[in-house]
Amino acid sequence: MRTGVDAIVSVPASKSLTNRYLILAALASSPSTIHNTLISRDTELMLDALAAFGVGIERVECSDGSTTVHVTPAAELARGPLEVQCGLAGTVMRFVPPLAAVAGATVKFDGDPAARLRPMAPVLDALETLGANIEYAQEPGMLPFTMDASALRSGEQVVIDASGSSQFISALLLVGHALPGGLTLRAANGPVASPDHIMMTVQTLRELGVKITVDEDGRGWKVAPGALAGFTVTVEPDLSNAGPFLAAALASDGSVGIRHWPTTTTQVGGKWVQILSQMGAEVHHGDDAVLTVRGTGKIHGINYADASELAPTLAALCALADSPSKLTGIGHLRGHETDRLAALETELNKVGVQVVATADSLEITPAELRAADIHSYEDHRMATAGALLGLAIEGIRVENIATTAKTMPQFPQLWADMASTAKARG
Numbered sequence: 001m002r003t004g005v006d007a008i009v010s011v012p013a014s015k016s017l018t019n020r021y022l023i024l025a026a027l028a029s030s031p032s033t034i035h036n037t038l039i040s041r042d043t044e045l046m047l048d049a050l051a052a053f054g055v056g057i058e059r060v061e062c063s064d065g066s067t068t069v070h071v072t073p074a075a076e077l078a079r080g081p082l083e084v085q086c087g088l089a090g091t092v093m094r095f096v097p098p099l100a101a102v103a104g105a106t107v108k109f110d111g112d113p114a115a116r117l118r119p120m121a122p123v124l125d126a127l128e129t130l131g132a133n134i135e136y137a138q139e140p141g142m143l144p145f146t147m148d149a150s151a152l153r154s155g156e157q158v159v160i161d162a163s164g165s166s167q168f169i170s171a172l173l174l175v176g177h178a179l180p181g182g183l184t185l186r187a188a189n190g191p192v193a194s195p196d197h198i199m200m201t202v203q204t205l206r207e208l209g210v211k212i213t214v215d216e217d218g219r220g221w222k223v224a225p226g227a228l229a230g231f232t233v234t235v236e237p238d239l240s241n242a243g244p245f246l247a248a249a250l251a252s253d254g255s256v257g258i259r260h261w262p263t264t265t266t267q268v269g270g271k272w273v274q275i276l277s278q279m280g281a282e283v284h285h286g287d288d289a290v291l292t293v294r295g296t297g298k299i300h301g302i303n304y305a306d307a308s309e310l311a312p313t314l315a316a317l318c319a320l321a322d323s324p325s326k327l328t329g330i331g332h333l334r335g336h337e338t339d340r341l342a343a344l345e346t347e348l349n350k351v352g353v354q355v356v357a358t359a360d361s362l363e364i365t366p367a368e369l370r371a372a373d374i375h376s377y378e379d380h381r382m383a384t385a386g387a388l389l390g391l392a393i394e395g396i397r398v399e400n401i402a403t404t405a406k407t408m409p410q411f412p413q414l415w416a417d418m419a420s421t422a423k424a425r426g
């Protein structure tokens with residue numbers, strides 16, 4: 001019996017774009033307006049951090065349910081001593097220390113217990129190269145730490161190991177124009193994590209008028225020093241968070257549309273179009289800007305590299321496929337909200353799927369599926385992956401679905417609304 005969903009969904013704004021725009025607005029020379037700002041745990045933490053530096057934040061609730069944020073830069077960013085709470089937000093724990101460095105501030109950073117396990121050293125070592133002094137309260141290179149950036153100087157070329165996270169690179173690029181002498185940055189030999197997110201940073205900077213060049217091999221960046229004028233932008237919907245909804249069309253053999261799908265995007269979630277088509281969906285981007293995905297009764301396995309934050313949803317969909325899949329280039333997901341490779345191996349095994357997790361890949365071989373309680377590890381994407389399994393497997397229960405508030409507090413309601421459109425189709 002098939003029970004296809006048939007829904008059109010508005011997903012909230014992009015976390016990655018919201019937190020980039022907020023950092024840049026704080027560093028601008030005049031006020032900025034950010035329409036359709038995401039309001040979620042990760043962006044609330046960013047807003048609080050900026051307010052601590054003396055940045056003016058005014059929120060306006062709009063009649064369509066979105067939030068516009070007006071950002072007024074501080075005449076001079078506060079130097080503290082301040083405290084910044086990072087929660088479990090990579091974009092806060094990696095993007096705010098360079099802002100503190102530019103401010104010349106003394107700041108204590110801490111986060112959730114799980115945040116204390118996430119890699120930080122490459123970006124912090126780079127800030128030390130630029131003259132910041134960092135005292136670690138527990139483990140070197142990890143939260144919690146106190147940074148004193150009162151003696152920041154102009155740097156020579158900074159070289160960063162970006163195999164653990166693209167955010168180390170993005171964090172420095174975002175403040176490069178505000179550093180004395182700008183910034184010259186290279187990725188050290190070895191893999192670069194989530195390269196799409198670095199391109200998003202580069203494109204965002206260019207869109208706002210920052211001069212940035214990328215080396216021919218794509219592993220080096222030069223940001224010219226200079227003032228950034230205030231700006232007005234509208235944040236795109238979060239296309240990564242659209243993923244579980246779109247995948248639901250395949251999982252339930254139904255149809256799901258996402259409103260306001262951009263014609264071009266820097267978000268890695270833009271790749272859902274290609275991924276889901278390859279896995280068997282019919283995909284249509286209409287004149288009304290709705291991207292519609294329809295199940296065709298078939299879900300094929302896929303070999304896919306650099307899925308980045310799409311991997312948990314993709315892995316759950318691969319569990320429902322008619323052939324094996326392999327997701328590669330995702331070793332750094334072991335340092336995300338949880339060790340996602342281990343978590344996916346455990347949870348997909350529970351529902352009967354064979355999963356082999358290597359250092360940097362997942363091999364997923366579908367088998368007969370069974371009900372299980374899916375643990376979410378305080379990881380929003382494990383929770384949404386569990387919800388997706390729940391559409392296809394009778395009796396799945398997802399523990400702590402509220403953890404989706406990290407980037408999409410509306411998830412439980414939006415999901416329930418979509419799921420309620422499913423009808424028995426005999």
Ligand SMILES: O=C(O)C1=C[C@@H](OP(=O)(O)O)[C@@H](O)[C@H](O)C1
Binds near residue numbers: 166170193
């Ligand atoms: O810069 C960003 O907004 C992000 C970069 C990526 O981090 P990693 O490079 O650590 O994977 C991604 O997974 C994360 O969800 C958001």
Ligand SMILES: C=C(OP(=O)(O)O)C(=O)O
Binds near residue numbers: 089090091337381407
């Ligand atoms: C890895 C993620 O988040 P963060 O920004 O905390 O790194 C994610 O959202 O999948």
